[in-house]
Amino acid sequence: MNKNINNxxxxxxxxxxxxxxxxxxxxxxxxxxxxDIVQETFMAAFKSLNNFKFDSQPKTWLFSILNNKIIDYYRKSAKNIVNTTKDEQVFMKATDELFNSDGHWTNTSLSTWQDEEHLLDNQDFNTVLSLCIGKLPNNWRLAIESKYQKDKNASEICKELNITSSNYWQMIHRAKLQLKICIEKNWTN
Amino acid sequence: MSFLKLSCKKATEMVEQEKIESLSFVDKVKLKLHLSVCKACQNYKKQSLLIDEFFSKTNNDPETEHFHIEENPHLKETIIKKINETQS
Structure with missing residues (x-):
């Protein structure tokens, strides 16, 4: 390998x-x-340096390798989801408490998010939402993150996560409720 | 009319279900009816949509998604060492 390229x-x-x-x-x-994932990314990039076109952005190239590795990790860890995990149980309790035994909202006062129209332009709100997503139990997060992967439909995701379709939207439902709780706790306009 | 009744828990669940698979005709009517009278669930639907938008906007794109940058000099060293090892 050329020393220049190595440098x-x-x-x-x-x-x-x-x-x-x-x-x-x-x-x-x-x-x-x-x-681990970043190490693997650089090693894979190094091995396939020949494929890299030097007129394109190295950052974009590295990120595309990295994102593939992250998705692989999601897939692998999804296979390990067999039963409800402990952290999931804690969060399930919290989301259950949003409704009473009849299934009606416990807190009847409306929890709206102020300035809803422009919220996604609000950097503080985006930060809070990102943090809240990071705090979700792993498999809820896997479910919701994979939902927005390009070129992927629900049945493929269910197969990967090894869950039925009804489990899948129930998981998304719980994840959204938990995000709602987290946002209302941490974001004040 | 009681057979058309829907709890808020079920209604918000169906909001998510509808995005993934199509609802039966009866369920569609039930949900529509419920949403037309329930402010809290309308509110949930809006917020759910906003979260969807956030995900599709950021869509695994480091340029648009907000995240905290942390330095990791140790990792840097490890990688460079590994690369040099493969060279020798």
Missing amino acids: QFTEWVNIYSDILYSWAYHKTSNKEIAE
Whole structure:
């Protein structure tokens, strides 16, 4: 391998490893996993340097490898979901408490989010929402994150998560309720 | 009319179900009726949509999604070492 290219690659590690690591951590909420994934990303990139067109952005290229690795991780950990996890039980209790035994909202006072029309332009709100997503139990998060993956339909996701379709939208429902609780607790306009 | 009645828990669940698979005709009517009179569930539906928008907007794109940047010099070293090892 050409020494120049080698130096170039080392420079990429210097420039991009922090942002790649932070992104992986943001997506997995697990430091060790994030570190492993970033290492794998750079190793894979290094091995396939021939495929990289030097007129394109190294950052974009590295991120596309990284995102594939993150999705692989989601898939792998989904296979390990067999029973309800402990953290899930805690969150289930919290979301159950939003409704009384008849299934009506316990808190009848309307919890609206102020300035709803423009909320997604609000940086503070986006930060809170990102943090709240990070705090979801792992498999709810997997369910909701995979819902928005491009080129993926619900039945594929259910297959990957090893759940039925009704389990799937129930999980999304719970995840949204939990996000609602978290946002109302942490975001005041 | 009681057979058309729907609890808020069920109604909000159906809001999510509808996005994933189509509802039966009866369920559709039930949900529509419930939403037409229940402010809290209308509110849920709006907020659910907003969360959807957030996800599709950010859609795994590090340029648009907000996340905290953390330095990890140790990881940097490990990777560079590994790369150099594969060289020798």
